[in-house]
Amino acid sequence: MVKSFAPTTLAEALKLRKAHGLTLYTGGTDLMVEAKEDASYLFLHKIPELKEIKQDAQYIRFGAACTFSDLIDHPLTPKILKEACGQIAAPAIRNIGSIGGNIGNGSPKADSALIFMVTDSLVRLVCEDGERMLPLKEFYLGRKKLALRRDEIIAEVLIPRQNLDNYYYTKVGARNALAISRVAFAGILDVRDGVIRHCATAFGAVSDVILRPAEIDAMLTGKTLTQAKALRQDYLAAIDQVIVPIRGRVGVEYRKDVCLNLVRDFLDVNGI
């Protein structure tokens, strides 16, 4: 029996989720490509608690049902995230596609998820019995595999408040609009008084999950730009090791070359 529900409060949604499981539906931009006739949906786009954007002392918090257009229009959205959202598909998709769906679909090509990865964001997962916070990196278990329990809903994505001004973002697609990433790369370098306070990179559309080689990026943290320059070859060699593209529509060698070129450019523009 096909049954769907469109609750207007989170409490109601969690109750329905626990009782019936259901397929979580916010924008429908991925789900409706398949448009399974026998799908039972739990529509989440009418729940105000999932549409909020706010900040506290530690985080900027985005409700999971926020659309890409919501993020582009909001003053709290960091520039790197606005830029990535602005390159997703086209207005009609950005108007309904949501960040919760982008993450929950589990694709390594998800463009907003790449930014949430490079910023070491957390997801807040809620169920009737409580809630838990998980680093997004731990939320992805594998291709299309998530650490989401059958009674849970992604409620929020939390970006730690940090200096994101000096960022590098490139999406490589076959065209400007309506393009699925062939490779996407995001890098953040926080340099103060000549010292790298924080370095972070993430690679989309390469592996089963978005790659976030934090242990390699740590090589550059705490270093002066001159010291970092001396480490450049070692750093690139380490990145080269972790970029192991899975087979896809776009060639493996091409994607690997593009990734490494983008990292080189990220270092070049920062004088490393």
Add this chain to the structure above:
Amino acid sequence: MSVFNLNGKEVNYAGSPAGRLLDVLRGEWQMTGTKCGCKEGECGACAVIIDGKLTNSCLVAMGSLEGANVTTIEGYRETQRFAALDKAFEAVSAVQCGFCIPGMVLAAECLLSANPHPTEDEIREGISGNICRCTGYGPIIKAIDMAAKEGDGLW
């Protein structure tokens, strides 16, 4: 059962909540102004306006529409704004085969209602999800620009 507003009239839908809005509009309600191009959100031919926002109707499940306001080209054509766009599209011969035009016109409406005086780049961005396989983008962009100028005050 979902109840929503379609072109200013309340409608009741008792079919599957997983059904596509596009299929219901065309198949069940014979509103064929909304075109079906790709069924995966990549062409914009099926664009409608839902709660003021341009949306591809192929990607909308019927069950998500409870309480929504939906405008298709059939409803929009009754407006003064449509008349301004219609006149401009005609003036510059922006319509070739015509298949993409209902979506283009609704994309233009959403663009102009948010930004009544768009630059050429902003027009291109506004219709970036609408594909014209006659490749007649130049005249379409010109027509939207002309409608914005000659219909000044409508948006």
